Amino acid sequence: MIAGTILLAALAPGCRKDVPLDGPSTDGSGYEPGEELGGGATTTFDLGQNAFNHPAANLTDDEGSTFVVGNSFFTQNWVTAPSSTTGRDGLGPIFNAQSCSGCHLRDGRGRPAASAEGVAGFLLRLSVPGSDVFGGPAPHPAYGTQFQPLSILGVASEGSFSITYGPVPGTFADGTPYELQQPSYTIAGAYGPIGDALVSPRVAQQLCGMGLLEAIPAFEILANQHIPNSDGVSGRANYVHDVALNATVLGRFGWKANEPSVRQQTAGAFNGDIGITSTLFPSDQCTSAQHDCLDAINGNDPGNAFELAPQTLDNVTFYTATLGVPVRRNAQDPTVLKGKALFTAAGCATCHRPSYVTGPSALSPALAHQRIFPYTDLLLHDMGPALGDGRPDFLADGNEWRTPPLWGIGLFQTTNGHTRYLHDGRARDLTEAILWHGGEGAAAQERFRNMTASERQALLAFLHSL
């Protein structure tokens, strides 16, 4: 067993290799054959700035062409209507960014920033208490369900906001002190008082493996729900409104599992973030308080009641769903393997479920029947009041968040030049992200706090290898 490990550790990280002699051990330690291929056959091997930017490695040539077309509509800016570039006009009237990549820069992770700093992949969701007819968030009467700090010429934006941080000191069990930062938000609304709006700050996630998460059979996710274990961890599914099906279905995407599919998430982003209407969301997000917004010229092509060609929605959906998953680094390094064992022992893997085999995929055979390692149960967990936003999102209450997939989290410094984590990017590194775990995550957090410095380093080495 030791011989096998040493032999394979000598291979360059990231190259395809045969499986080692020793299989996985029952406590979650030990190298598992193929675990560095987090996205199965979709896994990509560039570990530079564009690590999140590549198509799944197993797309056909035709699929690769669709990916390229989708990519162009993901990255290029939308412009104010009317314009000679009819395929890309209709921006706003109010919006958060001019393109998808304005927030999902190189398909990587956004960070918190107030609008004055430019778009960095961050937005504020809004609502008022109660729910809409589908059980989703109830829109604020003047500002809707999202704060849009940008607008086209002649229309007032919704205003501006600022973020301040207050210190939250703590100490590891070995006496080492640390200091977390708790954010608070001030909104200066341009359409009257924002009142007691419920505000949910969220950063843009890395977009690797979206179609793989969509191809996880629903029963696998539902089977992750259990009665609270000795750590008090249970987890429950979110059920959300599927616009195309006009039905309530399992939620998978977004920080609260508040979207059912890559397609609806994509159309929702076009509509809410860029101001582009589509078959799924045919109206701009102007509220009845926003007259100039309602009167602005739209970018509909002749004969269409919306701005996004259906084929373009399909292409961008395909692009987003078939981004590959970057290969893991140093998966067989002894410190990484020690950290992997600690990850299981501390109870992290209960929520951050390591692996699945995907089922069929309606989007591409490349996504089907792959063994993947996303490290999520895709369920909601009560993470305690300090992480809570107080804003319900379908079944998710103010303290509940979807366990985020951990694939790619070691790459943000390389791809996006920062190491901000959690739904609002408050954590400045992985240590802070773990220390914020409360509620159902409190027992795991406490075990981390009680680790020795070298154990903490090993756990972090494992996380950095993902």
Ligand code: HEC
């Ligand atoms: C203003 C910034 C912004 C823009 C522009 C934007 N996004 Fe996002 N994106 C986000 C945020 C924030 C989230 C998390 C949303 C939530 O939790 O509700 C997200 C989530 C997603 C997700 C789900 C990720 C996951 O892990 O569940 C996908 C897919 C996605 N966006 C695709 C797109 C596409 C496609 C576009 C362009 C049409 C786009 N986004 C434009 C900020 C943005």
Ligand code: HEC
């Ligand atoms: C009860 C379920 C649960 C347990 C147990 C748990 N986590 Fe999490 N984890 C979550 C949820 C939910 C979030 C998102 C919270 C948020 O963004 O506010 C999260 C976020 C994270 C993040 C940040 C991810 C990102 O994309 O920004 C890291 C890193 C992380 N967890 C690591 C760990 C480690 C290490 C452990 C064990 C010490 C652990 N988690 C235990 C549920 C859990």
